Amino acid sequence: MNITQQLHDVRARILSRRWFLRDCGLGLAGIAAHSLLAREAAAKAEIAAKAPASENPLAPRQAHFPAKAKRVIYIFQAGAPSHLELFDNKPELTKHDGQLPPAELLKGYRAAFINPNSALLGPKFKFARHGQCGMELSEVLPFTAKIADDLCLVRTMHTEAVNHAPAQIMMNSGSQQFGRPSFGSWTTYGLGSESADLPGFVVLTSAKGTSGGASNYGCGFLPTMYGGTPFRSAGDPVLYLSNPAGIDLETQRASLDALNRLNEQALQSESDPEIAARIQSYEMAYRLQTSAPELMDLGQETKETLDSYGIKSPKDASFARNCLLARRLVERGVRFVQLFHEAWDQHGNLTAGVKQNALDTDQASAALVTDLKQRGLLADTLVIWGGEFGRTPMTQGGTDGRDHHNRCFSLWLAGGGAKSGYTHGQTDELGFNVAVDPVHVHDLHATLLHLLGFDHTRLTYRFQGRDYRLTDVHGRIVEEILA
Numbered sequence: 001m002n003i004t005q006q007l008h009d010v011r012a013r014i015l016s017r018r019w020f021l022r023d024c025g026l027g028l029a030g031i032a033a034h035s036l037l038a039r040e041a042a043a044k045a046e047i048a049a050k051a052p053a054s055e056n057p058l059a060p061r062q063a064h065f066p067a068k069a070k071r072v073i074y075i076f077q078a079g080a081p082s083h084l085e086l087f088d089n090k091p092e093l094t095k096h097d098g099q100l101p102p103a104e105l106l107k108g109y110r111a112a113f114i115n116p117n118s119a120l121l122g123p124k125f126k127f128a129r130h131g132q133c134g135m136e137l138s139e140v141l142p143f144t145a146k147i148a149d150d151l152c153l154v155r156t157m158h159t160e161a162v163n164h165a166p167a168q169i170m171m172n173s174g175s176q177q178f179g180r181p182s183f184g185s186w187t188t189y190g191l192g193s194e195s196a197d198l199p200g201f202v203v204l205t206s207a208k209g210t211s212g213g214a215s216n217y218g219c220g221f222l223p224t225m226y227g228g229t230p231f232r233s234a235g236d237p238v239l240y241l242s243n244p245a246g247i248d249l250e251t252q253r254a255s256l257d258a259l260n261r262l263n264e265q266a267l268q269s270e271s272d273p274e275i276a277a278r279i280q281s282y283e284m285a286y287r288l289q290t291s292a293p294e295l296m297d298l299g300q301e302t303k304e305t306l307d308s309y310g311i312k313s314p315k316d317a318s319f320a321r322n323c324l325l326a327r328r329l330v331e332r333g334v335r336f337v338q339l340f341h342e343a344w345d346q347h348g349n350l351t352a353g354v355k356q357n358a359l360d361t362d363q364a365s366a367a368l369v370t371d372l373k374q375r376g377l378l379a380d381t382l383v384i385w386g387g388e389f390g391r392t393p394m395t396q397g398g399t400d401g402r403d404h405h406n407r408c409f410s411l412w413l414a415g416g417g418a419k420s421g422y423t424h425g426q427t428d429e430l431g432f433n434v435a436v437d438p439v440h441v442h443d444l445h446a447t448l449l450h451l452l453g454f455d456h457t458r459l460t461y462r463f464q465g466r467d468y469r470l471t472d473v474h475g476r477i478v479e480e481i482l483a
Contacts, residue, residue: 001133002313005062005162006382008219011016013035014374019380021204021207022138024161027197029404032449033415035080035333037456046364049357051420052079053186053388056190056192056196057223057225057365058193058200058225059192059193060189060193060194060353061117061191061192062453063190063191063452063453063454064178064453064454064455064458064459065455066453067380067417067418067451067452067454068143068350068379068380068382068417068451068483069380069381069382069415069416069452069453070191070194070304070380070381070416070452071330071334071335071336071337071380071381071382072183072184072335072336072381072382072383072384072416072448072452073188073195073234073320073326073327073330073337073381073383073384074183074184074336074337074338074339074383074384075323075339075341075361075365075368075383075384075385075386076171076172076210076216076338076339076340076341076343076384076387077341077343077344077357077361077385077386077387078164078168078210078211078212078340078342078343078384078387078388079164079342079343079344079345079387079388080121080164080167080253080344080345080387080388080389080390080391080404080405080409080412081344081354081357081386081387081390081391081409081429082344082350082354082390082391082402083155083347083390083391083408083409083410083427084123084348084390084391084393084402085123085125085138085140085391085412086126086138086140086141086358087136087138087153087155087392087410087412088136088155088408088410088427088431089123089127089135089138089149090122090393090427090429090430090431092429092430093120093122093123093393093429093430093431094122094123095122095123096120096122096378096430097119097120097121097122097428098119098120098400099119100117100119100120100121100198101116101117101118101393101394101430102122102434105433106343106376109407110162110405111162111392111394111404112162112163112330112403112404112405113396113403114346114392114395114396116393116394116443118394118395119394120393120394120395120430121326121393121394121395121399122404123137124141124350124354124400124461125139125140125211125354125355126138126373127139130132130145130147130148130423131145131147131148131149131421132149133148133420133422133423135148135151135153135423136151138309138358140354140355140359140362141158141314141358141362143362143363143365143366143367144226144362144365144366144412146366146370146417147366148186148421149370149421150373150414150415150420150421151412151413151414151419151420151422152379152412152413152414152419152420152422152481153410153411153422153423153424153442154410154411154412154413154423154424154439154478154481155410155423155424155425155426155427156407156408156424156425156426156434156435156438156439157346157390157408157409157410157411157425157436157441157444158406158408158434158438158439158441159171159388159389159409159440159441160406161176161388161389162212162389162404162406162407164211164276164345164404165211165212165213165403166212166389167184167209167388167404167406168210168212168216168388169212169215169216170386170388170441170464171386171388172212172215172216172217173216173218173220173470174441174442174445174470174471174472175472179215179218179220179221180214180220180221180468181218181220181221181226181461181468181470182215182216182217182218182219182227182228183336183445183448183470184201184203184217184228184336184338185217185218185219185220185222185226185227185228185334186226186449186459186470187201187335187452188200188201188225188226188335188336189222189226189459189461190449190452190454190459191202191335191452191453192335193231193333193334193335193477194333194334194335195257195332195333195334195335196267196333197290197335198228198295198310198329198332198333199227199228200225200335200336201217201226201227201228201229201334201338202228202229202231202325202329202336202338203217203228203229203230203231203337203338203340204230204231204322204325204332204338205230205336205339205340205341206317206318206319206322206339206340207319207341207342207343207360208289208342208343208407209340209342210340210342210399211342211481212288212401215339216338219231219465221461221464221468222461223274224274224441228336228338230323230444231292231325235423237292237295237296241310253444261274261343263407265293267354269300276332283422283433294479295325295328295329295332296325298311298314298315298321298324298325299314299411301324302313304450305324305371306324308367308370308371309321309323309324309363309364309367309368310363310364311364312368319339319341319361319364319373320362320364320367322339322341322362323339323364323365323368324364324367324368324371325368326339326368326373327368327371327372327377330377330381331375331377331427332370337383341360341361341441343356343357343360344357346391346401346402347396347397347401347402348396348397348398348400348401349400349401349402350401350402351400353418368383369415371416372415373415378414378415378416378447379415379416380415380416381415381416382413382414382415382417382418382448382451383413383414383415383416384411384412384413384448385411385412385413385414386409386410386412387403387409387411389404389406389409390406390408390409390431391403391404391405391406391407392404392405393405393430393432405432405433407433407434408427408432408433408434413481416450416451416452417451417482417483418481418483419480419481419482419483420454420483422479422480422481424437424439424478424480425437425439427474430478437480439478440475442471442472442474442476443474443475443477443478444478444480445470445471446471446475446476446477447477447478447482449470449471450482451482455460456469456470456471456475456477457471457475
């Protein structure tokens with residue numbers, strides 16, 4: 001082939017539209033992918049562009065409409081508290097104790113571990129009515145009974161998940177799959193934080209860690225600045241908070257300023273919200289060195305306050321201590337505080353287990369609500385108490401245990417625009433199915449976001465080519481539980 005022919009072939013190849021679209025990655029698929037990636041990058045950059053790099057990306061933001069709740073304390077009782085021993089009185093279940101459940105009741109039913117055709121088990125504790133509202137509560141909840149008129153008890157929760165980890169992640173992120181942002185992360189994403197010296201979303205854990213792990217409070221595909229920050233229950237709340245030997249505050253500040261200047265240059269160039277999160281995390285760690293010790297010092301609290309929570313030693317880690325820390329955190333502007341207490345998985349030893357768990361959590365939970373109310377904080381602080389599902393009306397482990405049950409379970413709300421002194425919904429006479437006014441997990445999330453001032457269909461984040469939200473493509477606002 002002569003040189004003239006070679007040049008002609010090269011020129012023809014360069015001018016070939018088909019070659020250009022194919023080999024330069026601009027085919028129809030490439031064009032579509034480029035468009036989707038560009039939209040996703042723009043959505044991510046939007047967060048970083050909301051404020052100059054020198055400003056706090058967690059600065060308070062306005063919700064879609066005026067909100068009843070400004071902050072959240074979510075007391076997550078992991079392991080699945082038994083609604084039948086705590087919140088949902090079933091005299092008929094007592095009458096049929098030891099009998100097999102009706103065959104029609106078990107049609108299509110899926111149990112986690114037991115043979116569904118197991119004997120029915122009557123409730124282990126007595127119930128009584130409390131408060132002016134006449135709310136029925138178990139005898140093992142004497143302190144919760146004293147705040148009955150402040151509670152909104154939802155007895156008709158239901159979910160798809162039947163095992164702990166997926167159900168916990170579902171309750172906290174709206175999906176059984178790992179990788180979705182938690183409710184706390186969506187809240188801080190939408191509202192920012194009112195605290196300059198503490199994270200916007202703080203996590204406190206008592207008992208053992210949860211089955212769902214960090215996915216219960218993670219940020220998923222949201223920028224990391226919106227994820228929950230775990231605080232230790234005793235000692236320094238965050239590891240490595242103190243400077244090492246030979247590093248004073250002046251040296252630390254100079255190093256941090258130099259690092260921030262480099263990060264801000266990168267942020268201006270790339271508009272990557274993860275760089276903004278990095279800047280924020282470094283600055284937050286610096287401020288935490290002063291704010292965290294003051295926060296954790298319960299010696300500032302009166303003996304009357306400590307006694308009301310049931311705190312025997314202010315320095316000892318406990319659920320009660322975490323409840324008091326939750327109040328101190330929201331007082332300091334933290335937007336979302338989540339307490340995890342996994343101890344409620346009574347497949348056996350039900351009577352003693354539930355009694356002990358109630359002893360560990362009842363007084364402090366009620367004291368938190370009362371304390372917030374006395375300080376004028378309950379009206380705009382939404383308190384949530386509940387687990388991932390309930391327990392079966394059928395026995396497991398002889399005559400003193402219950403299996404997982406996702407068809408109905410109970411939780412309560414207080415403050416933040418939730419209707420007080422109100423019991424929502426009704427389960428059947430055996431506590432097996434929802435009979436009236438069901439509330440799915442997505443419905444709960446839609447309602448909680450509504451109380452925080454959000455239209456749950458509009459609080460979205462673009463990821464992998466689609467707009468995600470806490471409620472996925474589901475959810476309705478449960479108007480009956482709104483004040």
